[in-house]
Amino acid sequence: MIISAGIHIGMLIIIALGMDFSDKPKPQPQVRALAMKAVVVDQKLVAQHVERLKAEKREVARKEKARQDDLERRATEARQQREREQAQIKKLEIERKQKEIETKNALAAAKAAQLKLKQEKEKALQAEEFRKQKEKERQASEEAAKKAEAKLKQEEAAAKKAADERKRKAEADRKRKEDAERKRKAEERERQLQEQMMQDALAEEQAALSQTRNRQVMSEVQRYTSMIRATIQRHLLVDESMRGKTCRVFIRLANDGFVTGTKILSGDSAVCHATQAAINKAGRLPVSSEPNVYNELKEINLTVQPEFN
Incomplete structure (x- = not known):
């Protein structure tokens, strides 16, 4: 309405200015035509x-709507941004708590692992000590076995040497025996002749001395038994394991003391083995030339016990 009023007022002013107020009259039709033309032009301008x-x-409404839409869009974006930020914060908080839990769990696991590692190290050290101890025991056992093996080899070598020596001696003794047997037979024949000649003269004396002789024979048997045992002891190879142990052995002797046979009766195997080796090494044992004494000694059961200095 204000705009319309302003337009009409402008039109009236234009009409007034277009009017001629001089005394000279103007033709009325021209004025009316101009007025009508001005009204038409004015309506067109007003339109x-x-x-x-x-x-x-x-345009203002469009801009306002655009502004409102932009504000609403910005508000929506701001709200969505806040929601995203809150969700991110919540997510970060959850992640932080989860990381704290994971850190605590990791620390606990690390402590448990350290404890387990320490226990395993201690077990490993104990196992290593046990292994070293067993290794020492094994080495000691192997060393003892080597020494025993070496000693056994020495004994076997000594026994072989003694056997070879015995064979050599046996051959020499065989020859010597043959010579001695021929000599003995000659001497025996001579002795028999002498004994035959003396037999009658000594008959009474023999009867008188019989008891005394028997005592002498037994004394000689004991003496020669001790001598036989001493001879075996001299050739006996002993070690500490034989202490207090014995061996009982059967020995058969020729009248010159040569060992013709042996047999282990009982006793410790090591002592018996050493006793057998000592007898073989000796080859010949002390015997009496007296027949009565020899008869008591030609087959004897002897107990041998190693002696230690």
Whole structure:
């Protein structure tokens, strides 16, 4: 309405300015035509102006709506941004708590692992000590076995040497025996002749001395038994394991003391083995030339016990 009033007022002013107030009268038809023309032009301008004002109003409304839409969009974006930030914060908080739990669990696991590692190290050290101890025991056992093996080899070598020596001696003794047997037979024949000649003369004396002789024979048997045992002891190879142990052996002797046979009766195997080796090494044992004494000694059971200095 204000715009319309302003337009009409402008039109009236234009009409007034177009009027001639001089005394000279003007033709009326021309004035009316001009007025009508001015009204038409004015209505057209008013229409254009109104249309321009409507367009401006629509533009203002459009801009306002655009501004409102932009504000609403920004508000929505801001709200969504806040929601995203809150969700991110909540997520970060959850992750932080989870990391704290994981850190605590990791620390607990690390402590448990350290404790387990320490226990395993202690077990490993104990196992290593046990292994070293067993290794020492094994080495000691192997060393003892080597020494025993070496000693056994020495004994076997000594026994072989003694056997070889015995064979050599046996051959020499065989020859010597053959010579001695021929000599003995000759001497025996001579002795028999002498004994035959003396037999009658000594008969009474023999009867008188019988008891005394028997005592002498037994004394000689004991003496020669001790001598036989001493001879075996001299050739006996002993070690500490034989202490307090014995061996009982059967020995058969020739009348010159040569060992013709042996047999282990009982006793410790090591002592018996050493006793057998000592007898073989000796080859010949002390015997009496007296027949009565020899008869008591030609087959004897002897107990041998190693002696230690």
